[in-house]
Amino acid sequence: MSLDLKMKKISTLFLCTSLFSSMALAESHYMPLLYNLSTMFDFNPVKGAVKSLDTDVEENGKVTYKIAIRLDKNGCVESLDLDNISSGHETVLKNSNGSLIGQIDGKPFSI
Numbered sequence: 465m466s467l468d469l470k471m472k473k474i475s476t477l478f479l480c481t482s483l484f485s486s487m488a489l490a491e492s493h494y495m496p497l498l499y500n501l502s503t504m505f506d507f508n509p510v511k512g513a514v515k516s517l518d519t520d521v522e523e524n525g526k527v528t529y530k531i532a533i534r535l536d537k538n539g540c541v542e543s544l545d546l547d548n549i550s551s552g553h554e555t556v557l558k559n560s561n562g563s564l565i566g567q568i569d570g571k572p573f574s575i
Contacts (some may be wrong), residue, residue: 466492497539504575505546505555507531 491535494509498517502509507529510517521529528550534542541564546555557566557573565574 494555495539497535497541498533501541501544507546532567 472554487548495510495514498504498514499509501507507519514533517531518532519531520527521530521531528548530545530547530549532543532545536559540559541557541561542559544555544557544564545565547555548554553569555566555568555573557575559565563574567573
């Protein structure tokens with residue numbers, strides 16, 4: 465086998481390895497947007513590439529909190545619905561020209 469062919473194989477192997485390792489690394493981190501929203505609205509963030517999130521939190525067999533988040537293909541939030549059943553707080557926001565607009569507890573809110 466020629467030196468040129470060996471170098472091509474090594475280069476290809478290195479490229480494939482680095483591509484796959486970077487994908488694995490990206491999936492093990494929080495998306496900054498979801499992490500920030502989880503801090504603002506007090507829910508646990510999710511690691512990895514997220515397209516949507518639907519979670520019901522239960523305490524003693526009863527649903528006390530519902531989370532529904534939809535992201536578009538670019539990772540922007542399309543909608544954010546949070547229903548804290550136990551405290552009666554509800555947040556409903558939709559993406560409108562790059563801003564999340566809607567209501568928190570029936571009052572207008574935008575970010």
